[in-house]
Amino acid sequence: MGHVLIIAILLTAVSLVYSMVGQAGGTAFLAIMALMGLPAAELRPTALILNIVAAGYATWRLNAAQVIDWRLLAYVGLPALPLSFLGGMVALESGVYFTLTGCVLLFAAVMMVTKWKALASSSPGIVPAALVGSVAGFASGITGIGGGVFLAPAVVALSWGTARQAANLSAPFILGNSMTGLLGVVIAGQRPTADVGPYALAALAGAVVGTMIGQRFMSERATRYVLAAILLVAGLRLLGR
Numbered sequence: 001m002g003h004v005l006i007i008a009i010l011l012t013a014v015s016l017v018y019s020m021v022g023q024a025g026g027t028a029f030l031a032i033m034a035l036m037g038l039p040a041a042e043l044r045p046t047a048l049i050l051n052i053v054a055a056g057y058a059t060w061r062l063n064a065a066q067v068i069d070w071r072l073l074a075y076v077g078l079p080a081l082p083l084s085f086l087g088g089m090v091a092l093e094s095g096v097y098f099t100l101t102g103c104v105l106l107f108a109a110v111m112m113v114t115k116w117k118a119l120a121s122s123s124p125g126i127v128p129a130a131l132v133g134s135v136a137g138f139a140s141g142i143t144g145i146g147g148g149v150f151l152a153p154a155v156v157a158l159s160w161g162t163a164r165q166a167a168n169l170s171a172p173f174i175l176g177n178s179m180t181g182l183l184g185v186v187i188a189g190q191r192p193t194a195d196v197g198p199y200a201l202a203a204l205a206g207a208v209v210g211t212m213i214g215q216r217f218m219s220e221r222a223t224r225y226v227l228a229a230i231l232l233v234a235g236l237r238l239l240g241r
Contacts, residue, residue, distance in 0.1 A: 004195045007036050008202040015054050015206025020213065023152070023167075024055035024174045025203065026145035027108045030101060031234030038193060040094040043101075044144035045185045045192040046199065048088075051146040051178035053200045054207040058171035061211055067168045072160060075129035076151060077173050080137025084177040087141025088184020101143045102238030108149045109231035124160045132158075136173075141181035146174030 010032045011025075018025035029047045038046070062068050092100065132154050136147035148170030155166035193199070 003036070004198060007032060007195075008198050010036075011050065011199055011202040012206040015050075015203045016210035017206075019054065019058060019207045019210030023148050023170055024051045024058065024146050024178075024207070026051045026140075026147075026174065026178070027105055027149055027231055029203070030144055031105060031231055033193075034098075034101075034234050034238050040097050041091075041190050042193045043097075044088070045182060045190050046196050047144040048146075048178045048182040048185060049192055049196055050200060050203040051174055052182065054203045055146060055148075055171045055175040055178060057204060057207045058211060059175050062168055062171055068172060069161065069165060069169060072124060072129070072155075073169055073172055075124055075126055076133030076136075076155075076169070077176055078133070079130040080133040080140070080147065080173065080177055081180045083134045083137035084141040084147070084181040085184040087138040087143075088181040088186075089188045090142050091185075091188040091190060092142070097143075098238045102235045104139065104143050104145065105231045105235030105238065108145075109228040109235060111149055111153050113225060113228045114153065124158065128158070129160070133173075137177050137181075140174075140177040141184055144181070144185075146170075147177045148174045 011029060014028035014032060015025045018028060026047050029050045030043055033043055033046060059068075132151065136150040136154075139145065139150060140147035151173050152166040152170050155161050155169060160166075161169070
């Protein structure tokens with residue numbers, strides 16, 4: 001019980017912090033659970049369920065505020081859905097999964113602290129947008145992250161939108177990928193941890209509070225560096241397993 005409580009508290013904290021920068025927290029969910037020693041077969045389905053809960057709440061709030069660019073979301077999101085499903089159906093051997101996911105977490109850490117300088121805004125082409133979405137979708141399914149950590153910097157770097165617009169796209173993108181990815185994972189035979197219920201409540205609580213307070217008490221820069229540190233430690237730990 002104490003082990004579950006510690007994980008739930010950590011999940012609440014990272015969900016809160018991630019929600020303040022427009023992400024659901026899939027990379028950090030994986031990081032926390034990996035650090036606490038959950039089996040490889042339980043990491044993906046559990047992280048995807050937590051993504052659905054946190055991103056679902058964020059999407060509801062963003063849609064109510066009418067700040068989601070549904071046209072751009074369709075360009076990147078629709079091609080991502082089948083790729084996320086296919087990625088979810090790929091059940092990697094534990095060593096390969098730890099290595100791949102460890103590299104993804106390290107990459108996410110770099111992305112978290114990289115300051116992207118946007119050029120003049122431009123409309124995305126359907127093919128480039130579909131390519132970005134497909135890559136992020138497949139990565140989402142095969143690792144158990146939502147893909148927002150790849151989408152947001154790509155949107156800004158390719159001048160498809162501002163950092164705020166990219167953040168607004170992340171939650172619904174993560175929600176769709178996590179749902180189709182989870183379907184593929186279940187078909188592949190993997191199941192979430194038995195304690196997924198309290199973990200989901202913890203992720204939801206963090207998302208609610210983080211969405212409410214935004215960046216009032218913590219700068220975006222500080223937030224990104226704290227999260228990058230979590231991802232770095234977890235990524236190195238996975239690579240060492």
